[in-house]
Amino acid sequence: MRDVLKQRLLHDIWNVAAILAIAFFVLSRVPPLATALTTYATFYGDMFLLNKVRDFKIAIPKDPVALTTAPENADVVVIGDSFFNVHYEQPEFPYRLAAKTGLAMYHAPTDARYHTSPSVFFRDHPESKPRVVIWEQVERGVVDLHQRFEPSRTRDLLSLVPRSWKTTSVFRAYERGADAIFNTQPLYFFLENSRLTAPIYETLYTWRFHLNRDLSPRTPEFSLDPRMVFFDTELRNARRAVTDAELRAMADRVEREVSLLRDQNIATIVVILPSKYTVYRDLLSDHSYNQLLPRLEQELSTRDIPMINMLPAYEDAARIGDDFLYYPSDTHWTPEASDMLIERLSNKLSEMLPR
Amino acid sequence: MSAPVLYSQDMLFNSLQFILFFIVVVAVYFWLPPRVRWILLLLASYYFYMSWKPEYAVLLLATTLIDYLVALLLERLRAKRFRIVLLCISLASNFGMLFLFKYYTFVSDSLRGVLDAISMPTDIPSMQLLLPVGISFYTFQTVSYVIDVYRRTQRAERHFGYFALYITFFPQLVAGPIERASHILPQLRRVNTFEYRRVAEGLKLIAWGLFKKVVIADRLAELVNLVYNNPSEHAGVTILLATYFFAFQIYCDFSGYSDIAIGTARVLGYDLMQNFNRPYLAQNITDFWRRWHISLSTWLRDYVYYPLGGNRLGLSRQYVNLLITFLASGIWHGANWTFVLWGLLHGAYNVIGRLTLPLRDRLYKRLAWSAQTIRVIRVMITFHLVSVGWVLFRANSLRDAGLLFRNLFARANWDGLVAVASDAHVMLSLVWIGVLVASEVFFSGGRFQIAFSRQPALIRWAGYAIITAVILLFGKAGGNDFIYFQF
Numbered sequence: 001m002r003d004v005l006k007q008r009l010l011h012d013i014w015n016v017a018a019i020l021a022i023a024f025f026v027l028s029r030v031p032p033l034a035t036a037l038t039t040y041a042t043f044y045g046d047m048f049l050l051n052k053v054r055d056f057k058i059a060i061p062k063d064p065v066a067l068t069t070a071p072e073n074a075d076v077v078v079i080g081d082s083f084f085n086v087h088y089e090q091p092e093f094p095y096r097l098a099a100k101t102g103l104a105m106y107h108a109p110t111d112a113r114y115h116t117s118p119s120v121f122f123r124d125h126p127e128s129k130p131r132v133v134i135w136e137q138v139e140r141g142v143v144d145l146h147q148r149f150e151p152s153r154t155r156d157l158l159s160l161v162p163r164s165w166k167t168t169s170v171f172r173a174y175e176r177g178a179d180a181i182f183n184t185q186p187l188y189f190f191l192e193n194s195r196l197t198a199p200i201y202e203t204l205y206t207w208r209f210h211l212n213r214d215l216s217p218r219t220p221e222f223s224l225d226p227r228m229v230f231f232d233t234e235l236r237n238a239r240r241a242v243t244d245a246e247l248r249a250m251a252d253r254v255e256r257e258v259s260l261l262r263d264q265n266i267a268t269i270v271v272i273l274p275s276k277y278t279v280y281r282d283l284l285s286d287h288s289y290n291q292l293l294p295r296l297e298q299e300l301s302t303r304d305i306p307m308i309n310m311l312p313a314y315e316d317a318a319r320i321g322d323d324f325l326y327y328p329s330d331t332h333w334t335p336e337a338s339d340m341l342i343e344r345l346s347n348k349l350s351e352m353l354p355r
Numbered sequence: 356m357s358a359p360v361l362y363s364q365d366m367l368f369n370s371l372q373f374i375l376f377f378i379v380v381v382a383v384y385f386w387l388p389p390r391v392r393w394i395l396l397l398l399a400s401y402y403f404y405m406s407w408k409p410e411y412a413v414l415l416l417a418t419t420l421i422d423y424l425v426a427l428l429l430e431r432l433r434a435k436r437f438r439i440v441l442l443c444i445s446l447a448s449n450f451g452m453l454f455l456f457k458y459y460t461f462v463s464d465s466l467r468g469v470l471d472a473i474s475m476p477t478d479i480p481s482m483q484l485l486l487p488v489g490i491s492f493y494t495f496q497t498v499s500y501v502i503d504v505y506r507r508t509q510r511a512e513r514h515f516g517y518f519a520l521y522i523t524f525f526p527q528l529v530a531g532p533i534e535r536a537s538h539i540l541p542q543l544r545r546v547n548t549f550e551y552r553r554v555a556e557g558l559k560l561i562a563w564g565l566f567k568k569v570v571i572a573d574r575l576a577e578l579v580n581l582v583y584n585n586p587s588e589h590a591g592v593t594i595l596l597a598t599y600f601f602a603f604q605i606y607c608d609f610s611g612y613s614d615i616a617i618g619t620a621r622v623l624g625y626d627l628m629q630n631f632n633r634p635y636l637a638q639n640i641t642d643f644w645r646r647w648h649i650s651l652s653t654w655l656r657d658y659v660y661y662p663l664g665g666n667r668l669g670l671s672r673q674y675v676n677l678l679i680t681f682l683a684s685g686i687w688h689g690a691n692w693t694f695v696l697w698g699l700l701h702g703a704y705n706v707i708g709r710l711t712l713p714l715r716d717r718l719y720k721r722l723a724w725s726a727q728t729i730r731v732i733r734v735m736i737t738f739h740l741v742s743v744g745w746v747l748f749r750a751n752s753l754r755d756a757g758l759l760f761r762n763l764f765a766r767a768n769w770d771g772l773v774a775v776a777s778d779a780h781v782m783l784s785l786v787w788i789g790v791l792v793a794s795e796v797f798f799s800g801g802r803f804q805i806a807f808s809r810q811p812a813l814i815r816w817a818g819y820a821i822i823t824a825v826i827l828l829f830g831k832a833g834g835n836d837f838i839y840f841q842f
Binding site: 003006007010011014015017018019021022024025154155156157158178181182184187188191204207208211 | 371375379381385408414483549554827
């Protein structure tokens, strides 16, 4: 009798869990319901889960505005990593740059293969013939990335499909269908942020943080201001000695990419953004810095590759201004910092592409 | 920062996505009448596979179709000549696909290198296709079925749905165990009910597998990756520690996967074969291969070693057969010279082990130590021989492997060890390894489960709560891939 009861109880619990799982999946796919039930507090950012820890939580709203220009129609293709994707409080960076310059701009999907080797993007998208590429990278780990990450040249089955087929309605329907069925981002987003489940995540993350302080493989280190958190990766990379040989190797790769694009009549603007640590390192007792950005700028200039280095401007702004250029509990820049780059890039683009 | 089992885009066993998928599949499975359950499992298995890359399901379907038809014809035809042609068609299509996706780039690059070296540059076309997840596993599974039908030790399955499900059954689709048709097909026709005891057993296995994967394997991976991805920057005991860690990482990663696979199938009412049996307690290399990745070892024994003649054609031929079989095992694991050497090394271990057996027996007899002491020594020696092999297995290239061996003996590097050991996570990893070793040494053959199931409910539920808490709070973040997915 007891066994029968146990069995019935377990089966009932299982069924309830299944119904809940189906409900979450459906809710996450119905935008009005998902929006009504979601706090939209935080989602993007390298340390976005840290924002779930009660001690560090800051509200970072999400703005869904994105660029829609097709790659084949773009004057400028923007290739970058998460800094160009995070769009806290504002539309994402390329959208704002397009609005400022009035140029047709395409934002390449965030893909490590692309932002380490933009030429791979043009191999994957031969229809794209822009006049300028803005190639953005972030200082932290950039040397290692270029040293160790030769982008994979592997192709999946879809890359074997003839280009003419990819524009057919059947193929597009397949892509839309596959995305609707297999893309789990909406479900994860819903679970992370819905009013029903977010408190569970918040509690769990807070416990994990207090227990072992390693919610991340990149354990954060605290500055003198306990509300400003730094990435361990940033600290290690900014403090480790980068040899001249390493610097030259990276410059070689950048030069090779720039030259590959030049062969296709595409000009490249190289942007290497400073890490938060580099800008705010004075907040830490040990603020040693390997001077990567100034050295890299100089190395590239000897090869006639102008690089946009925002470090001096950011350092000045950080000294003078009250606004944060980077979020205290995330590694990414705030609109104040991205606006400064937009200004610099729009000037540069108006020189390169006079109207 | 991300959490275990809470965030991953892929349908990994250690992802929240899989847990929700599994809960729904099990519930719907038991809601449905038994005669249509295979449809649900087949759809679920394809969904599971397609959540990685939908278009790759075409390959799975092609393999299934070809082998289904070939097997039916093999059973009907009597003429040996036609049967051999059919077998060759099946083997060519299966191994052809495997070669194209897994080995073509390796072979063409190697060939190009050789031709360049002898000043005969040739333009060999490059493919570099993305490897379909689990292709080595499902190819071996379907090949075993066709060969068994050819040998007439297995009836051809007439029901296409059941056959397709045998190939794609999601718990074992992407990383095994490599099941035989004779074990799985009869089970697919069985009517299963939601049974408390079996569901509870399955859930316990899943929890134990998750513990091994996210708490032990993924934690150990931090130091292992640090050292093995930067071999020139490490030396001495740091490399030694990273190698020991890798030995436990790969064991916990793969056996953790197998536990979850077996547990998942058990909840649904199916039994998968045991894939690991405390391999690091093996007393020699032959014994190790009886305990490690059992489904692959037995596959290689039945479809490579025995057909080559096994030990029936004299000693020297047996040694050649052993080397060929282990070479095949190395190549199966990956298209890299490191795996080729790793396979040959294990082949050589086996041959040398057999050659020196009388000598070692005499030595142990002369030493007159207790059986227990000798057993411990044998276990330690075997573990270290296997660990030498793991250096080749984990190194990113032959050059890295050479560098690791050289740096291992170049200097002791105690400073490096102190730096590593002062990391709280490394110490925590050692605690988890201790838990694992204790569980394997002191509780063989499910004795722990039996002892635990006899405890009062309060203690049992406290145990479940503790293991869940440990997984959620100490599990490594990020939903890392299982190592064997790449094979």
